[in-house]
Amino acid sequence: MSPDHCSTDGGTEQLVEAQPETALDTARHQLVRAASQIDVDQNIVERLTHPRAVHEVTIPLRRDDGTVEVYQGYRVQHDNVRGPYKGGLRYHPHVSREESIGLAMWMTWKCAVVDLPFGGAKGGVNVDPKDLSDDETERLTRRFTNEIRNVIGPMTDIPAPDMGTSAQTMAWIMDTYSVQEAETSPGVVTGKPTSIGGSRGREEAPGRSVAIIGREALDYYERPIEETTVAVQGFGSVGANAARLLDDWGATVVAVSDVNGAAYDPDGLDTWAIPTHDVEPEAVTKHATEVLSNEELLELDVDLLIPAAVGNVITEANVSDVEANLIVEGANGPISFAADAILTDRGIPVVPDIIANAGGVTVSYFEWLQDINRRAWTLEEVQDELEEVMLTAWEAVRREREAHEVTWREAAYILALTRIAEAHESRGLWP
Ligand code: NAD
Numbered sequence: 496m497s498p499d500h501c502s503t504d505g506g507t508e509q510l511v512e513a514q515p516e517t518a519l520d521t522a523r524h525q526l527v528r529a530a531s532q533i534d535v536d537q538n539i540v541e542r543l544t545h546p547r548a549v550h551e552v553t554i555p556l557r558r559d560d561g562t563v564e565v566y567q568g569y570r571v572q573h574d575n576v577r578g579p580y581k582g583g584l585r586y587h588p589h590v591s592r593e594e595s596i597g598l599a600m601w602m603t604w605k606c607a608v609v610d611l612p613f614g615g616a617k618g619g620v621n622v623d624p625k626d627l628s629d630d631e632t633e634r635l636t637r638r639f640t641n642e643i644r645n646v647i648g649p650m651t652d653i654p655a656p657d658m659g660t661s662a663q664t665m666a667w668i669m670d671t672y673s674v675q676e677a678e679t680s681p682g683v684v685t686g687k688p689t690s691i692g693g694s695r696g697r698e699e700a701p702g703r704s705v706a707i708i709g710r711e712a713l714d715y716y717e718r719p720i721e722e723t724t725v726a727v728q729g730f731g732s733v734g735a736n737a738a739r740l741l742d743d744w745g746a747t748v749v750a751v752s753d754v755n756g757a758a759y760d761p762d763g764l765d766t767w768a769i770p771t772h773d774v775e776p777e778a779v780t781k782h783a784t785e786v787l788s789n790e791e792l793l794e795l796d797v798d799l800l801i802p803a804a805v806g807n808v809i810t811e812a813n814v815s816d817v818e819a820n821l822i823v824e825g826a827n828g829p830i831s832f833a834a835d836a837i838l839t840d841r842g843i844p845v846v847p848d849i850i851a852n853a854g855g856v857t858v859s860y861f862e863w864l865q866d867i868n869r870r871a872w873t874l875e876e877v878q879d880e881l882e883e884v885m886l887t888a889w890e891a892v893r894r895e896r897e898a899h900e901v902t903w904r905e906a907a908y909i910l911a912l913t914r915i916a917e918a919h920e921s922r923g924l925w926p
Pocket residue numbers: 499500501502503504505506507508509510701728729730731732733734752753754755772773777789803804805806825826827852853855
């Protein structure tokens with residue numbers, strides 16, 4: 496897996512940098528909005544607007560040329576009322592305290608929507624991994640692990656890969672932690688290689704959950720999957736897995752794209768014949784007979800549109816050109832707030848990221864269970880359990896949507912907040 500590749504509980508949120516609001520603004524805005532729609536103790540809402548802890552460390556790295564550079568590292572723990580903190584670690588020059596807080600809050604909601612016994616966390620190092628050799632990345636990772644060792648652990652806070660980190664990064668963290676604890680602790684991180692306790696089916700999980708939710712949403716709107724057309728922006732981990740599953744289930748995938756543009760065929764593409772991002776990066780247009788721009792893909796008159804590349808691709812500037820009947824968010828935050836409101840006015844339903852791509856953190860939870868029990872599941876077990884978790888979450892969101900007459904996004908946030916608030920009420924405030 497390349498350092499650029501993300502395989503993450505919560506995803507990489509490249510979008511956040513491009514958004515006018517910070518991740519923290521967005522997360523607080525969403526919390527306040529959900530809180531205003533249900534009867535919830537305002538003291539709990541106030542508690543949830545703040546992280547429980549922000550761990551900020553400095554990480555000295557001896558470069559290959561002998562010089563020492565110092566980087567800033569963060570681990571933000573937002574809320575653990577329902578279970579250990581869970582969320583990715585990213586290596587990116589824009590990693591900051593504030594961004595990590597916002598992303599940690601999103602993880603709290605995401606885990607609650609799919610009813611996992613986890614809270615939300617996020618963190619990382621403000622480094623460009625492309626500037627580091629493999630040896631430097633390993634040294635940085637081991638030192639960072641040491642700096643946050645007292646606040647992570649299989650029962651306290653469980654990191655995962657995110658933007659700029661990979662299964663190999665998780666293996667180094669697991670090894671460093673295990674050596675210092677003098678016992679093998681696979682459950683301290685998820686997204687590991689399967690040779691040391693990683694789960695089968697983890698890599699494809701976010702795309703699989705996007706496909707499952709897409710299928711259920713089509714069914715809800717009474718569109719038989721065999722008669723639907725689908726366009727997918729981004730043919731990476733999330734987009735390719737989602738596109739191929741929907742293709743296998745009978746949908747006609749008319750367009751998929753990468754950063755260079757889209758392959759388009761109104762009769763349906765053979766999604767298995769197009770190499771994914773990790774096999775041959777940015778190769779989609781090389782395998783196309785007809786090429787569209789990414790902007791044109793978003794404007795296709797399809798039954799289902801899945802933006803699964805980066806954030807903030809549907810904004811006030813292009814939302815009036817969107818012709819899809821239904822949108823399922825594969826990427827994190829692909830639709831701006833303003834555009835989301837316009838889509839609602841136009842009657843185009845949007846199923847939000849916090850349920851659709853939650854398959855990643857769900858299979859991370861399965862990985863953690865397997866690590867704790869020291870028993871690996873088969874791929875079939877992972878897929879069956881994921882299906883069950885996603886269908887249960889979908890039904891729960893659907894019930895909230897109908898009960899409160901709100902959008903899918905509002906329903907997902909209401910469900911998450913209700914579960915978190917109930918847990919806070921039960922536990923109370925100590926002292
Ligand atoms: P990836 O790196 O595997 O693939 C990204 C794809 O998007 C590539 O095909 C790339 O060419 C394309 N792309 C990049 N910039 C683009 C642009 N400006 N316009 C169009 N296409 C562009 O990434 P991924 O893991 O599939 O993640 C995609 C999104 O899903 C991100 O928002 C990420 O945060 C989110 N997500 C990922 C996971 C995960 O575990 N992989 C989990 C949850 C959410």
